[in-house]
Amino acid sequence: MKAFIQGAGCVSAQDSNVFPGEVRNYEGDRLPVADPDYKQWIDIKQIRRMGRAIKMGVAASHMSLENAGIKNPDAIIMGTAYGCLADTGVFLQKLVSQQEDMLTPTAFIQSTHNTVAGQIALLLGCHAYNNTFVHGAFSLENALQDSLLLLAEDPSRNILAGATDEITDFSHTVLRRFGLYKNAHTSGLLRSQSQGTMAGEGAAFFVLSAGKGEHSIAQLTAVEMLYRPASEEETTEHIRIFLQRNGLQPADVSLLLTGRNGDTANDRYYETVEQSLFNDTPVAAFKHFCGEYPTAAAFGVWLAAGSLQRGSIPEEAMVKGLPPVQPERILIWNHHHAKHHSLILLEKC
Amino acid sequence: MEKLMQDLKVQIIQQLNLQEVKPEDIGNDQPLFKEGLGLDSIDALELIVLLQQFHNIRIAKPEDGPNVFYSIRTMAEYITAEKAKQA
Structure with a gap:
């Protein structure tokens, strides 16, 4: 749904x-x-x-x-x-x-x-x-x-x-x-x-x-959670399967919005997975805007939905690559202490 | 009595977290509930605790509540009467 x-x-x-x-x-x-x-x-x-x-x-x-x-x-x-x-x-x-x-x-x-x-x-x-x-x-x-x-x-x-x-x-x-x-x-x-x-x-x-209306700003396509993955490889595979289940390849993602928070160990996890899965995908982050807390992904969803509606990503959010113009699809990948991983897929509507 | 009424206003503002209300905004004879200060049933429980905490007085008969908590003056009169009984 x-x-x-x-x-x-x-x-x-x-x-x-x-x-x-x-x-x-x-x-x-x-x-x-x-x-x-x-x-x-x-x-x-x-x-x-x-x-x-x-x-x-x-x-x-x-x-x-x-x-x-x-x-x-x-x-x-x-x-x-x-x-x-x-x-x-x-x-x-x-x-x-x-x-x-x-x-x-x-x-x-x-x-x-x-x-x-x-x-x-x-x-x-x-x-x-x-x-x-x-x-x-x-x-x-x-x-x-x-x-x-x-x-x-x-x-x-x-x-x-x-x-x-x-x-x-x-x-x-x-x-x-x-x-x-x-x-x-x-x-x-x-x-x-x-x-x-x-x-x-x-x-x-x-x-x-369920239906598109005159006020619709974005589409929430899928939400998935991964608890305590054994390794970065397992997480990579999980994200790949998640995208496949939604009929997508990593290249179909206009922007990967990550939960980077400035903690070296925390952010290294994102780096490792990105290198094997999202090498050519622009990457952004949101926690330097809102801070780290267990439900910070809600801020990420708000930022992503607004970006899809406006057709632009704020430059201050970018970590790798250039902000995509008129992004079609944003994948939010957030993890909390590398235990709770969540994937939230938003699309333009 | 004046000192007690002034103290009660400060205690009520603090206990009920009445933001933007100052002691001088509360009249001695102004009703505390409904049309006056606009307090409600949860505040009534807070006021019962306030009497115990600050004045060591327990309301023995719950039916006395509406009269005791009618205004700052009725509260002060009740506290004065109960203190006299305790003395």
């Missing part, structure tokens, strides 16, 4: 209309989110209870619905690895410091992973299918696959699908201890030749439907 992306919305370290435009660059070990004015979508009385994961998710979902010209979707499906981390932290901290007594309800209510999709539904008054996938770095991909399955079941649906993840000071400190992050500048991150990357956060949502 294929789907048409009718609208897309993104909250990230970049402005939501960054491409084409000025890319924001950052220095440090994490990229902050360029927060939009959330009050345009959320009543101020409700905002006070919402953590950033919820606000980002609500904002991105509203942007995508507005772009698609749809008020109420027929399903809300999202992915998140960390969920509402800030509220979980507040609740657990109070649980300990107040010895399990006098716990306030708000942090508890807002701490569950499916709060984001729940809040989106509440604000829209949407009583339709509502599902949240919490599958680590496969959360977005599972949400997209569920969307494709739902569309196969009932092609008349409009599905709101996406992902959100947030960083908190506490989670960042803990993850930094594992040596995952380093201080860098985003403009030079992909050439930094050392261990570690820059952390990121954000949300991206898409309205998917």
